[in-house]
Amino acid sequence: MINRSTNLVIILSLAVLCLTGALAVPANAGENELLPIENLGKLIFFDANLSKPVGQSCASCHDPSAGFANPVTGLPVSQGAIPSRYGNRNAPSVSYAMFSPVLQYDQTMRPGIMEGMYVGGLFWDGRANTLEDQAKAPFLNPLEMHNLRKATVILGIRQSSYAKLFQQVFGKRSLDDVDKAYENVAQAIASYERSSEVNPFTSKYDYWKAGQAVFTDSEYNGYLLFTNTGMMGAKCANCHSLAKPDSNDPDLFTSFGYQNVGAPRNPDLPFYDLPMPLNPAGESYVDRGLGDFLRSAGYPEDVAAKEDGKFKIPSLRNCAVTPPYEHNGVFSTLREVVMFNNTRDVAGAGWPPPEVPENVHRHMPPMPRTFGQLGLTDQQVDDIVAFLETLTDGYIPQ
Numbered sequence: 016m017i018n019r020s021t022n023l024v025i026i027l028s029l030a031v032l033c034l035t036g037a038l039a040v041p042a043n044a045g046e047n048e049l050l051p052i053e054n055l056g057k058l059i060f061f062d063a064n065l066s067k068p069v070g071q072s073c074a075s076c077h078d079p080s081a082g083f084a085n086p087v088t089g090l091p092v093s094q095g096a097i098p099s100r101y102g103n104r105n106a107p108s109v110s111y112a113m114f115s116p117v118l119q120y121d122q123t124m125r126p127g128i129m130e131g132m133y134v135g136g137l138f139w140d141g142r143a144n145t146l147e148d149q150a151k152a153p154f155l156n157p158l159e160m161h162n163l164r165k166a167t168v169i170l171g172i173r174q175s176s177y178a179k180l181f182q183q184v185f186g187k188r189s190l191d192d193v194d195k196a197y198e199n200v201a202q203a204i205a206s207y208e209r210s211s212e213v214n215p216f217t218s219k220y221d222y223w224k225a226g227q228a229v230f231t232d233s234e235y236n237g238y239l240l241f242t243n244t245g246m247m248g249a250k251c252a253n254c255h256s257l258a259k260p261d262s263n264d265p266d267l268f269t270s271f272g273y274q275n276v277g278a279p280r281n282p283d284l285p286f287y288d289l290p291m292p293l294n295p296a297g298e299s300y301v302d303r304g305l306g307d308f309l310r311s312a313g314y315p316e317d318v319a320a321k322e323d324g325k326f327k328i329p330s331l332r333n334c335a336v337t338p339p340y341e342h343n344g345v346f347s348t349l350r351e352v353v354m355f356n357n358t359r360d361v362a363g364a365g366w367p368p369p370e371v372p373e374n375v376h377r378h379m380p381p382m383p384r385t386f387g388q389l390g391l392t393d394q395q396v397d398d399i400v401a402f403l404e405t406l407t408d409g410y411i412p413q
């Protein structure tokens with residue numbers, strides 16, 4: 016017989032189950048209704064008429080099928096609107112970029128990174144602070160969409176099928192003043208980039224965390240290795256960090272910090288062959304990442320020099336569909352990246368030297384089971400790759 020108090024317990028536990036169940040559903044899953052401003056941003060993002068010559072949109076290098084990174088995997092970097100031009104860096108995913116704070120120096124000591132580090136900003140070197148700032152760059156970049164001036168972009172929008180929507184969102188006269196309209200273009204794009212369509216949290220990992228999917232043994236072992244920052248772990252989460260255990264924040268697999276993992280130069284970078292004005296250094300071009308940005312922003316040389324070779328720690332969400340890897344696309348598979356992290360400093364492993372030898376992240380003094388000599392077995396490397404493959408959005412739970 017069920018008495019009243021048992022009844023109460025059952026009702027209470029059901030209520031708790033419902034509550035936690037409701038919270039555990041991956042945030043935003045399936046709700047993709049866009050606001051008018053987000054929809055406008057989307058139309059601009061996918062509009063291939065806003066480049067010179069026409070044919071290239073933001074989505075050409077940031078396609079939804081590739082986690083909003085470059086869908087072309089045969090090239091280490093992106094081709095420009097002018098086909099003979101190539102950028103110097105691998106296009107990152109736009110998804111989850113909205114979570115990056117503004118660039119700042121963070122004194123916090125972290126396991127493995129005792130000295131504090133720069134955190135935040137957009138681009139591999141942090142040179143834009145907001146999605147609005149960022150969105151203004153590609154239209155005018157000679158290696159990307161190649162417009163000579165803002166007016167050509169706004170003219171394209173006046174002639175577009177969504178000009179009316181633009182005026183509905185920003186006002187009747189909003190396309191009259193080029194500078195103001197250009198700011199609004201950036202605002203609309205950024206709104207789209209912050210929408211749930213671009214930040215869906217619908218990976219197998221998200222469903223697994225919500226108790227709605229089951230990991231294979233390999234995926235689970237990979238997860239344990241990835242998140243284990245102790246002696247026997249792979250310590251990936253030191254940099255590709257998850258949310259604090261007691262918070263409701265999403266896991267983004269990055270601290271948004273900057274490190275030099277010692278990625279080798281990529282000899283296949285077409286950028287090396289670009290003519291003088293576009294690449295004055297030619298073959299000897301070295302990408303110093305954050306260091307060069309700080310230098311160009313007027314920071315003292317000793318501050319900038321400490322950041323040479325450091326690049327933004329990327330979120331690993333969707334990394335399985337965004338090859339090639341690292342800022343210069345030097346690695347073509349996830350396995351190669353994990354093997355590099357595993358054996359970079361192992362004698363005879365055969366990795367080329369780092370592009371920037373200064374500031375390479377390494378335990379001091381060098382020590383087994385730290386970055387560069389993690390001591391992972393082949394099976395463990397496979398497990399980590401299997402785990403990384405669970406981070407791709409669009410998983411449909413059984």
Ligand code: HEC
Nearest residue numbers: 072073076093094095104105106112137138139150153159
């Ligand atoms: C020709 C290819 C190309 C086109 C076109 C392009 N991008 Fe990018 N995008 C890149 C590359 C390469 C980077 C990284 C550059 C760097 O770090 O210096 C990048 C970086 C970004 C980032 C920063 C992401 C992060 O996490 O730091 C955002 C956001 C972005 N692009 C949005 C856009 C928008 C919006 C457009 C259209 C207005 C656009 N991109 C057009 C190649 C492209």
Ligand code: HEC
Nearest residue numbers: 249250251254274278326327328329340341342352356376
């Ligand atoms: C010391 C910080 C640090 C640690 C620890 C670390 N990473 Fe990274 N990771 C980075 C940085 C920085 C980059 C970008 C480097 C570059 O482009 O030069 C990166 C890049 C990557 C990429 C390429 C992503 C892309 O979109 O190009 C993958 C995949 C990756 N890391 C996986 C891992 C795994 C798996 C582990 C654990 C075995 C790990 N990382 C440990 C800092 C770290």
